[in-house]
Amino acid sequence: MRRWLVQPEFKVERDPARCIQCQVCVRQCANDVHSYDEDDELVSSDGASCVGCHRCATLCPTGAIAIGRSQLDFKPNANWTPENIRNVYKQAEGGGVLLSSMGNDKPWRVYWDHLLLNAAQVTNPSIDPLREPMELVTYLGRKPDQVRVERGPDGKAKLATEIAPQLKLRTPIMFSAMSYGSISYNASRALAQAAAEAGTFANTGEGGLHTDFRPYASNMIVQVASGRFGVDPDYLNIAAAVEIKIGQGAKPGIGGHLPGEKVDAAISRTRMIPQGTDAISPAPHHDIYSIEDLLQLICAIKEATGHRKPVSVKIAAVHNVSAVASGAVRAGADIVAIDGLRGGTGAAPTTIRDNVGIPIELALAAVDSRLREEGIRNRASLVAAGSFRSAADVAKAIALGADAVYIGTAAAVAMGCHLCQRCYTGKCNWGIATQDPFLTKRLNPDVATRRLTNLLRGWSLEIKEMLGGMGVNAIESLRGNREHLRAVGLSDREMAILGVKPAGE
Amino acid sequence: MKRIYAREEFCLGCRLCEIQCLVRHSKSKKIIKAFRQERDQITPGVMVESAGHVTFAMQCRHCDSAPCLEACITGAMHRDPKTGAVLCDADRCVGCWMCVMTCPAGAVRRGKDQKAASKCDLCAGDKTPVCVLNCPNEAIVYEER
Known part of the structure; x- marks a missing residue:
């Protein structure tokens, strides 16, 4: 058999002292990483097709599965990273465009991690949101250039400006x-x-x-x-x-x-x-x-x-x-x-x-x-x-x-x-990015709704x-108020674009 | 009475319900020990039925008019007067398997020891049966309908 140059990305380790051969992992992996040998009565794993989604490890009732990075390391090279080498292997084999899903995973600067928020001390007292109302309601849509108020025939003031539709x-x-x-x-x-x-x-x-x-x-x-x-x-x-x-x-x-x-x-x-x-x-x-x-x-x-x-x-x-x-x-x-x-x-x-x-x-x-x-x-x-x-x-x-x-x-x-x-493989083990009827039913929408609303609430x-x-x-009061932000570890030019001052200023 | 219901549209077919049922009905109540030492003696009261991508957890329906009760020749199969659950008294069961034959849901099985019928006991008065507690997708619910 011809050897495929791309070596597995993950290593699946099964702790024999904890594995009870229940086969939950076998039933849950859409990538066929786990299999059960009826003759040997033994579950075994092959990390070659593991994508690192943790479905098996999450559902394993005894915590017997650990997913790690494959330990097969290339000679250290700051320029030719393992990813670069592997991608060349893949393209030399297939000649296609490499696909991926979710967001950029490269170490571009995350500016949020270089910005710090302000807090009030002494001169402008802070407010306890558990005791006092705190408004998060937001309206999205065009706001008028100016607001005109007129008095109606009954003498009551009313808004004369027509407000554009808002969310x-x-x-x-x-x-x-x-x-x-x-x-x-x-x-x-x-x-x-x-x-x-x-x-x-x-x-x-x-x-x-x-x-x-x-x-x-x-x-x-x-x-x-x-x-x-x-x-x-x-x-x-x-x-x-x-x-x-x-x-x-x-x-x-x-x-x-x-x-x-x-x-x-x-x-x-x-x-x-x-x-x-x-x-x-x-x-x-x-x-x-x-x-x-x-x-x-x-x-x-x-x-x-x-x-x-x-x-x-x-x-x-x-x-x-x-x-x-x-x-x-x-x-x-x-x-x-x-x-x-x-x-x-x-x-x-x-x-x-x-x-x-x-x-x-x-x-x-x-x-x-x-x-x-x-x-x-x-x-x-x-x-x-x-x-x-x-x-x-x-x-x-x-x-x-x-x-x-x-x-x-x-x-x-x-x-x-x-x-x-x-996601692009259509084999999402979590039932999210897939249309496979075996997999889509893994996401109970009522459970997912609860988790989403909990996140928004939190x-x-x-x-x-x-x-x-x-x-x-x-x-x-916070919207567009960059005075509430200070930068750490950014250049003057970056701070100028962000419109924020350095911490300490 | 509160009964266990399956929501087949969300059943993963992972069979964690069967596993946890076995542990709950083991002597040790410890998952690794139960599987290593008692697996051959315990029959889970819940079974995952599957055909293609359709799967669901099936256990005794605790029928209001239970054929297994009618069929039992020794009175081993009885209804708990308090909870309404249909239970099997292993000491009185003689293993004639008429309950197995008559159960319309196929939810009564011969115990692994081959001596007495084995079935769901609604976790013997626990607030929530373990299959319901441990279903990762809430595909088994315990409720009044």
């Missing part, structure tokens, strides 16, 4: 676009249910809106992307808002491809494409080649929805993101969502995922500054996306200028994702604690 969020955290197709029915259902329960929004991605999820439509943002899958007047009008997807942080400039094997009857109905056909989203919208074209689509959607829904434009954070965002706002976007370098995906060329785009922290600060300079910041809300790992990241994003954030990876992790980065409580510590009682 009301109980907490400034929404679920990122993840399409039904890229994730399972149960995962989609959990996101929709959790958004409705937590008073926030889930995003359909470019997967259409399954008829079963229509009851949650008032907590859903529907996407219109380059493939236009699932789009019809009903889809646009039933949702809370419509998002035009121009780009995605994990793969700026790249389209999408849902393989035909995943397009079953339900997905075909929802996406409005024939069963078994590949769902290919082109890289660009073929009717958008300028800001003026974008304006036409925004206007068309606003016309189609009777100007009753805010329209969002989602762009990837790239070099000239602030100019693009400014154009989008001028084209009539009510919300601009910016997806950063570390944003996730169900599948992307690895080299694109790891090397294209810019970090969300810099993009967000640059866009917020640019829109302020141009005097149009009030015309659109900013939603930041691209890897928020904790409530602190969210608070820092709000301070940098975001109105709200999108969480995708964190939501998937809350549902059980272990970031093995193999983060919201933490944000309130941080606000209280800063001595403010509303998220509005």
Whole structure:
């Protein structure tokens, strides 16, 4: 047999003193790592196909399984890392584009970890959020240039300015676009249910809106992307808002491809494409080649929805993101969502995922500054996306200028994702990124909904604690208030872009 | 009465329910010891049935009108007057297996010792049976319906 040069990435160790031969691991691994030999009455493991998802180790009732990195090391080389060498082996064998999933895993600087939040001491007393009300409610949408109040014939003051449609969020955290197709029915259902329960929004991605999820439509943002899958007047009008997807942080400039094997009857109905056909989203919208074209689509959607829904434009954070965002706002976007370098995906060329785009922290600060300079910041809300790992990241994003954030990876992790980065194989052992009926049933949507709402609750409580510590009682007081941030270990130029002072100043 | 119900749409087929049932009904109550030393003597009261991707955990339904009770020739199979659970008194069971024959759910089995019928006892008065407690996907529920 010809030897395959790529050696296993993981090593599966089974503690014989603890293994009771119950075969739970055998039944749970979709990659056939574990097997049971009936003659020997023995479970054994072969790490060659292990993806490191920890499904077996998590379900093992005796804790007998340990997953480690393969100890087969190359000669140390700071330039030719094991990953570089392995990738060359893979491509020399297959000659294809290497795929990966989830967000960028390269050690690009995570600016959140170089920013610190403020707290009040003595002169501006802190507030105890357990004793006093703390406001997290956030409205997304165009805000008026000025507010006019008039007195009616009855002498009572009333608002004379017409307010553009707004999304009301109980907490400034929404679920990122993840399409039904890229994730399972149960995962989609959990996101929709959790958004409705937590008073926030889930995003359909470019997967259409399954008829079963229509009851949650008032907590859903529907996407219109380059493939236009699932789009019809009903889809646009039933949702809370419509998002035009121009780009995605994990793969700026790249389209999408849902393989035909995943397009079953339900997905075909929802996406409005024939069963078994590949769902290919082109890289660009073929009717958008300028800001003026974008304006036409925004206007068309606003016309189609009777100007009753805010329209969002989602762009990837790239070099000239602030100019693009400014154009989008001028084209009539009510919300601009910016997806950063570390944003996730169900599948992307690895080299694109790891090397294209810019970090969300810099993009967000640059866009917020640019829109302020141009005097149009009030015309659109900013939603930041691209890897928020904790409530602190969210608070820092709000301070940098975001109105709200999108969480995708964190939501998937809350549902059980272990970031093995193999969504593209369709063999997600956690039942999230798969359409295999053996695997999708592993995600009970009620359990996943509970876990998602718990996460939102936990983060919201933490944000309130941080606000209280800063001595403010509303998220509005932190929004865009970069005085509440200080930088550690950043260059002057980076701090200038972020608009923050160094710690100690 | 509270009964155990399967939600087949969420059953993983991992069989952790069977494993935990065996441990609960072992002498040692310790998983490794139970499997090493008592596995051959204990029949779990829950069985995972499967056909393709359809799987579910099946255990005694504790029927209101239980055929096993009617069929039992010694009165070993009886209903607990307090809980309503159908139980088998191993000391009185003579192993005629009429209960096994008549159970419409196939939930009564010959015990591994071949002497007495073995079935779910709702974990002998525990607040929640172990199969329900340990199902990783809440595919087994214990509730009043």
